[in-house]
Amino acid sequence: MILALILGFITFFCAGALMFNSGYLISRAASLPENILLIYIPIVLTRAFGIGRPVFRYVERLVSHNWVLKMTSNLRVKLYDSLEQDAIFFKQNHRTGDILGLLSEDINHIQNLYLRTIFPTIIAWILYGFIIIGLGYFSPFFALAMLILLGIVVFLLPLWSVIVNGARQEQQKQMKNNLYSDLTDNVLGVSDWIFSQRGQDYVNHHETSEAKLWDVTRKIQKFQRERNLILQLIFGIITLALLLWTSQIFSGNHGGAANWIAAFVLSVFPLIDAFAPLPAAAQETNIYKDSIENLNALPAINQPIIEFPKLHYPITLAVEDVHYQYPGSSKEVLVGIDLKLAPGDKIAILGRSGSGKSTLANLIRGDLLATQGKITLNNVETHQFGDTISQYLGVIHQTPYLFHTTLANNLRIGRETAVDNELWSVLERVGLKNLVEKLPDKLETMVDEAGLRFSGGERQRLALARILLQEVPIILLDEPTVGLDPVTEQQLINTFFKELQDKTIIWITHHLQGIEAMDQVVFIEDGELAMQGTPNELNKSNEHYQKLKRIDNGNI
Template sequence: MKTRIQKYFALTDQGISNTLKASIFTFLKYFSFTFPPVLVFMFLQDYLRGELKNLTVYMAILTIIVIVMYLILRKEYILTFDTTYAESVALRENIANQFKKLPLSYFSKHNLSDLSQTIMMDVNNIEIVISHALSQGIGFLYFFIFISILLILNAPLMGLAVVLPIWTAVCIMFFTGRAQTRGVRKYYRTLLENAASFQEAFEMQQEIKSYSMQNQVEGDVGKKLEDSERIHIKAEFKMAFMSFLVGLLPYLAPVFTAVVGVILFTKGEITVLYYVGYLMAATTISSQYSAINEYILMALFFEDSFKRIRDLKAEKIQDGDDKKLKSFEVELKDVSFSYGNNKVINNVSFVAKQGEVTALVGPSGCGKTTILRLISRLYDYDSGMICIGGENIKCISTESMFENISIVFQKVELFNNSILENIRIGRKDATDEEVILAAKLANVDKIVEKLPKGYHTVIGENGSKLSGGERQRISIARAFLKDSPIILLDEISASLDVENEMEIQNSINKLIKDKTVIIISHRLKSVENADQIIVMNDGAVDSKGVHKEILKTSEIYSKMIEKSELTDSYVY
């Protein structure tokens, strides 16, 4: 049972251990709640028999009961609430560590709104269930089984009158739980879709306004909100009826007990003490169940939250050992890779030697950027092998990989922080002087001169306050600062003007000495002097060699050179 509960609710080892301990003390708590009624029963029994003890005896027993109940409640509170928050922290840390180990392909297949939902709302839901429903539900279930057996063995008909309505409510709740929550799950899925639509509307404001789409987008968003409200209302009505039924049944226990008790008492089958005792038991147990009923229903409603976290934990991670690489030659051997069913890399083989520049060229969509992603292990290839320094990269941990690789992709991602801190991401322990030196190599100092706070200027979400070329220069500065033995450059000049491109190219020429450099560029003039040029076409290697060789042997390359020259000479 322990393993099933842990897996279903996506708990850590410590979390399930504390939950089961809390359940034991919850059981003891409910059991201790029977002590005061038992003491009253004893007092009445002694009174009716004329065997009343000294008042101090009853007060002493009551004092002991209060102390025992206090100790049990205090321990249960610590195990339930204090450890719950520790569990939610551990769970969020585990999710963050899981995200770090997942391949980039996972994030391309999942909506970012869903991932944010998992980190924030789903963990919060689990926190609520652990603190209010799980240990309480388990503890009450065992207590109720125990007390049901005692009550029925002692007086079968009276016992059934007490427990039957509550057991009926429990059965209805669990057997109809999925039907009750189906509408809720649909509603929450709609909310996620709405969140994605809102995010898209915010991010696409420039395009929306440029093409006068405000009314259309507003109408689409409004319709989605109305649809979600209709789903919500329908789900609430369905849940309200079942919740009413499940909530009403336990309160019938005292009524049934009173009726059955009167019948049995008039027949002389029970005493007035038994009648009062069972009536007190029915009132107490029904109240206890009603108090936790809402939270148990909540556990059923949050089923999707548990499932999302279970699915995340079940995702295949990128494993490997931490290794110190001695050389940094990159070799691809018959490498193939697919995005889903779309095969984009097909049996690619080449060697990028250390101390040399290898250029990847070819038509758009031929797989150049994908190869860089495979080499850096942002994606894992399907078949073949990629080796760095003779080591299969699938056997190397991603931490060890990224220690030795600097990447500048065409799409630059920046944080809503200062220019200084955005560059420092390249090497966290770098001093301000080292960061500024890297910035100057990438011509970032020319950007800084225009800004009021210089390097400490906050650049907005994803560098929204900067131009595309300025953002690219910050990304290049990161690579300069990291100074890794393997450098992957993807269209780094795409957003640069000619002047900046020439100056940064000179800096790169100094950076790449004794390093393995793989570069992608559509400006073929900039890669003519590369030590090796790999011509790609439809995910496969068309030809490879130096510029003069493949200009003669590769029809694709010669046509690309021809088109490049025509483009350079074109006048608008």
């Protein structure tokens, strides 16, 4: 940072010195020089300062931008880490539009804080002091006059901009953030506007918000034009004052000191670039302050555990008297859940929406910590494993995500070291080998964003292939067949249980197709275990299960 400031000062010094030296050279060359060195030395200096200005400017940009980008990169990492550790409650605690506003505005504001405000302001202050001291060597009175005139540019105009336009820019930023939030929320809920036949109402509302934003923007632009006019007038006054002063100081000396008149006057113009941006940069400080507060308000990042537990096979999963209550809620989502799965056991967990199935899945994965009771793998609580839980527990979600990269890379998410032969092997096991062989580039075929070129069933089979590469003992199937037609669903279920027959399976589902492959079935209702047993036992003795079975088969 200090190096960037020094380089910035040298850049403007070279610019001023170039014009100063050029003005002297032009005047001196018009008169008869007593010695050739009086012309030759200014020519050499002109070349030196002419080369030095762009070189120092370029190096200053490299140094300052490198430092600032590293700093803002760390801020982005902090933002992502803060939100990632809160991922389970992301939608509960944050609005998507707010996060987009933070990403698109606040971090960029921090970047601009240094590049457009702090660096230029400090460099201008250094130049200001250097100029006043230098003029004081020739005339203390004129130095005092320049102290006042340049002080208006360096201090008074920026302060005026902060007071008047800073408030408007803060208002503009808030309006933009509100537009981000409203637009995001309403795009995500566009079906509600359409179904309620209020689409035009939203368009009118959005246009009104944009009109208000544009009105504030016009006021900001008008103030900037007026301020820039005043700024140029002050520099004009400084130039005329410098011309008059040098004319008086060096009058009557046509062959010598009079050559300095053009040197002093021309040196003013490159310094305008140093002082002119200060008012515009200063008015944004209110926005920067707000952005700093937003970033500092992010939740603290929990320090990761250095050493995670390591387990020895076989692995037993135990759910012991688990209760869970979401923060801020007065109702328990899960109440006294007890389950035990020996190696190779297969259990289906059923329940209507909101019964607590997904919460139990999050607890099993270690993403949540039970408010009472515990969930353990070989007597070690699952939340203690952190990310290493993936060494023991694999998950297939409702909508497995495929990334915009090669098919091979998507499969190697299961195991990065897997070779091509292993990839073909798991593809054959999940029934996709023939499909992939027909693709133009086979394993190197690029997958569209989110894997849209594959059907729902094919994406689930690719997710299963990842799990097979992962080689974990416990598999959590989180309603993987939702949205599939009955034939595809049954085929996928058969493939799952065939390829995972030696694994411990926890199958969260909403209906009973394929349930006979399970060793145990539990039904969660209002956070409690409403029934539990083998499929045969429940089918013979439990009227509720029999009713669910009839409904699932379409016999109500």
